[in-house]
Amino acid sequence: MSKSQEILDEKKYNKLIVILSILIPVVVAALFGVKIPNVEPLTFLPPIYASINALTALVLILAFIAIRNKKIILHKRLMTFAIILSVAFLGMYVAYHMTSDSTKFGGEGTIKYVYYFILLTHILLSIIVIPFVLITYVRAITNNIEKHKKIAKITFPLWLYVAITGVVVYVMISPYYV
Template sequence: MVKEQADNKVYLRIIYLITILIPLVVAFLIFFPTKFGAEGDWVKVLPGVHAAINSLTVLALIAALISIKKGNIKLHRSFMFTALFLGVLFLISYVLYHSSVESVKFGDLNYDGELSEQELAKAGTSRMVYLVILASHILLSILVVPFVLFAFYYALTDQIDRHKKMVKFTYPVWLYVSITGVVVYFMIKPYYF
């Protein structure tokens, strides 16, 4: 029992550490313009890879929901671990991309990193729609991380009632984040050079 409690404390500390580190790394990438990542044009394909990963995550999450509704816990667990693996893969790729190249601006038709009045006018209200979707995507992606990790923790430690309560909020948010990741990519794709 004492070892189990010690193990639980270790897992909980890991969850808290990950919950703090992810937003700090992302904030660092956004607010410190010095790039230190990979070089070469291959890095520019990563946003498309991110959209593919998010699409696969959506499919895994939906398949997991269908599996659990049918009572297939083993298959549900497999799909959820797949979704978690895809999330980790996405995060690694996302950090690699944003540490390597400048972020693309929605509406930047001449790819100079600046938005002229003409570019802003041409983007119109679609830019505001994009920014609202992007902001909700980023905010919720940060907020959902600890809930996802706790949901996994509760499932793996057989605290199923707590797991069920956690996923009532977590699942739709994770699904929203994954779907909007794809939407954001296709909205900004015309501005990639």
């Protein structure tokens, strides 16, 4: 594939990347204000979606190892699986918050500040990582490998941080679930 063809292929996805990068956080934020009446709260979901975050972190690390060992097909499959896991997480996370009241963190002192720092950075980076993941993925599927490698060096640690801190936030707040 020629360089100009790679650029054209990549440009086809740019509008979709922009739309999804804006739409996903806006829709998630809007759905936080929606409570489905007369529905049993989905209180069983937080440990499941925390486990999905842990699995996502593991898959990201395995994908990193795979590409370092030049196992390109395995890397592609693992990265696609990581995206599927992230979408599953997001669906469960939104479903939980549409049926359940938010849990307040009950810790006091220094741990409270640590928790809110981790939570805030997790939320902000989970928004910021969306376009990075999409751009990185598009550059891979359009065979723009040099640009893919450059942005993957930024995307990987951001996405891994979001996945790991999702688990940490759950572990820290789980004693306060009703």
